[in-house]
Amino acid sequence: MDIIDDFIRQYNKEFDYYQKLCQIVASKIEDQLFKRGIKAIVTHRAKKPDRLKDKLLKRNEEKNYGTVEAIYSDIIDLAGIRVSLYFPSEREIIDEVINDLFHVEKTKKFPLTPHIPKHDKRFSGYWATHYRVRLKKENLTLRYIDTIAEIQIASVLMHAWSEVEHDLVYKPFSGKLSKEELAILDEINGLVLSGEIALERLQAAMSERTKKHNEINDKYELTNYLLSNIDKDYLNKIKLGDTYLLNNYLNTIKTLDVSELNSYITMINTDLQESVTDQLLNMLMVEFYDNDKIDLKNYFKNLHVSERKASGFESFVKCWVVLEKAVRDILKDSDSDVRRYMIPNFGLLKDKKILNNKEANELRQLRQIRNYLLHGIETPVDENLKNSYKELKSITYKVVDHVPTADIKEQLKSELDSL
Incomplete structure (x- = not known):
């Protein structure tokens, strides 16, 4: 006691x-x-x-x-x-x-x-x-x-x-x-x-309503829809991730309906370490990228990034999108994952002698910066971001030079020049 x-x-x-x-x-x-x-x-x-x-x-x-x-x-x-x-x-x-x-x-x-x-x-x-x-x-x-x-x-x-x-x-x-x-x-x-x-039946009914109306109104509907429409085995292998970020981008592009989203869901790759939402965000950014129509500054503003910083973030991410488009075209005949999943294997750039060891290592670090920017975490100071952007742009020009399809190469060079 x-x-x-x-x-x-x-x-x-x-x-x-x-x-x-x-x-x-x-x-x-x-x-x-x-x-x-x-x-x-x-x-x-x-x-x-x-x-x-x-x-x-x-x-x-x-x-x-x-x-x-x-x-x-x-x-x-x-x-x-x-x-x-x-x-x-x-x-x-x-x-x-x-x-x-x-x-x-x-x-x-x-x-x-x-x-x-x-x-x-x-x-x-x-x-x-x-x-x-x-x-x-x-x-x-x-x-x-x-x-x-x-x-x-x-x-x-x-x-x-x-x-x-x-x-x-x-x-x-x-x-x-x-x-x-x-x-x-x-x-x-x-x-x-x-x-x-x-409650589980209610959740399924809500997902069906979303599919029927062909639109997703908020991150809660998006989470519910993803959970109801992706293979249950997926979540045993990879994480669902942050639906707030994906919904933020869907609100930015304002052009994707539910039936179109389904086609991207089928291309999720469970062999990657990236989450379901990160893979979807990556696919959609590349697919819907357009210098004239997509204003990524709004995406970053919704993550409470200042307008001044948002402009730098946007340039970095847009440059990365150009890089990814170039890599897709280079690897389209040799990497089956590009055809099936739309997620290119950047490691093959070194195998194909397009990048040397130093550049391949730099690209891995730049990819991490890109992920941090999209998630709104650990954002670099202005000078560091400026230097990283220069490195990324230099590597991207080098990769674009190896794009086999002439009209795609010219288009990507034009997009790079405009950044």
Whole structure:
């Protein structure tokens, strides 16, 4: 009892620390859900000291805590974050998000064992995934990187039911529940599981409506449409990625309907490390590129890039598009992936003696800069971007000189000269 009291006194002093950790984790998740077009409610809390003490007194009957440190090791949800999904089928995307954002110490899926219906409990209970995570090393979060937070993922319906069951069954304040009360809770669980099926049907119906109307209105519809129309095996091999960026570009070009988007979805290459949305963005930028019609400055402005910087970013990306067009034409007869997937293998430029080792290495670094620009992250300072742009343009001129199709070569040179 003294050990539990000592722990609670210490935890009271640290309560704000755990509350801040929750806030940091929840904020990171919310940011990624927004970018990926996932509808969910994210809540967080540090465990309340009074409720925590009640829990410890019960667990101590079995655990017989010997030290304060033993309690810290046992209670892993002092910092708790809950993600309540509108659509249960998006759990896999949340798994992608969490593994990208955090160091995952342990993943626990419920139910732990396959459910075998019994007379006293017919339904399978709690369906969710719990993650024990630590923050990755960042200057702003160094204070918190050694502390575990627990993230619980389930549908909005399942979280509501589990909250009711947890308080009534595991934390009863008015005595043990009767057989009838337990049966009613079981019945509600059955309704929740049916509700999750209904949510999945609703999601499919929304995708069909999008297809029928032949237009996508926002990133949420785009995410839903992609999840409903790409092969399920794709997401076992590559990530979905950031639908906010893809939707941003679709809004920029304003000329692509859903039926056309489908043709590009079929060309996604699961052998590449690039995400679904990055591949689609890359294909569409090359396919719909036109100096006169596509104003990429608007794309970058939507990423909150200043107008001055947006102009430099646009020139760099447009130069990259010219390079990619040139590489496609050079490799069209020798690289089957170009024909099938529209994604050229830049490594073949060195094999064909078009680029030397130094230039090939520079191109890899320039590709990373291009990706950073399109994602609006780690943007280089003006002078560095200017130098990188000069390097890219020089390499692109050299590659264009090897384009076998005369009219394409002249067109690409003209586009380069106009940048």
